[in-house]
Amino acid sequence: MNIKFPVDRAIEILRRQHDALSSQWNHRDRSSNPDFKKWKRDTEVALENIFGSESRHLGDFKRISFQAGVWYTDMPDSDHREAYEAGLKTAAAVLNSMIDEIKEYAIAEEGADIAPSSLNLIEQMCLRFHRVARQLRDRHGGRDTLTIGDEYDVQDLLHALLSMHFDDIREEEWSPSYAGSGSRVDFLLKAEQIVIEVKKTRQSMKRGELGEQLIVDRARYAEHPDCKTLVCFVYDPEGIVGNPAGMERDLEKHEGAMRVRVIIAPKA
Missing domain, CATH: 1.20.120 (Four Helix Bundle (Hemerythrin (Met), subunit A))
Structure with a gap:
């Protein structure tokens, strides 16, 4: 077939x-x-x-x-x-x-694009991120390892994974017109014109807080000159997001030139 x-x-x-x-x-x-x-x-x-x-x-x-x-x-x-x-x-x-x-x-099919796209590579990293994080906890001889406790830990591990496939990974300050204040871009893949925004859920997160943050991010990056695709990766190891598929679909609804991909993982 x-x-x-x-x-x-x-x-x-x-x-x-x-x-x-x-x-x-x-x-x-x-x-x-x-x-x-x-x-x-x-x-x-x-x-x-x-x-x-x-x-x-x-x-x-x-x-x-x-x-x-x-x-x-x-x-x-x-x-x-x-x-x-x-x-x-x-x-x-x-x-x-x-x-x-x-x-x-x-x-x-012969002639099909067999090589995965940059976006597909990033999607696979995000979807398998939890598997990698769990594997790092189990080291020989009880050696120290990386424990994913907050967003900075997620960023560090994702940065290492991205380095396997991308050469130019930037963390940069950018001052958008939206909301009138500057912010840090988690990762910019300049050649691919992809921005990756990283979030990690927590027990103290209020209802609707995550969605509100992602809506603001989506509006802000729509003005970024090097962002043609925005990937919002939400690491949710405790399954705090009740309906991840619904949130992904709702937040990806956006008119305009910028493509938006929301990935909440792991799925329950």
């Missing part, structure tokens, strides 16, 4: 759409839910780009029904809900099956 993406990238995209399903359960049905329609369309676009517009995979997904097969006036809400949840369960199973199929059989 040939696919149009590198295998790892295709799996990452499908997993992201699968994980985003968790935020759809609170909606009664798709007809009154723009958020669900966006998720469904995003998934269809992903499948078309990975497998092709005439693929069985896209057809299988489009045939999933999220509404009752027979509708009548005064239909109980429970019937709508049952049909909607059945559709979500089927979608989850189908996406999982596609991921397994890619792992087992997929080969990237």
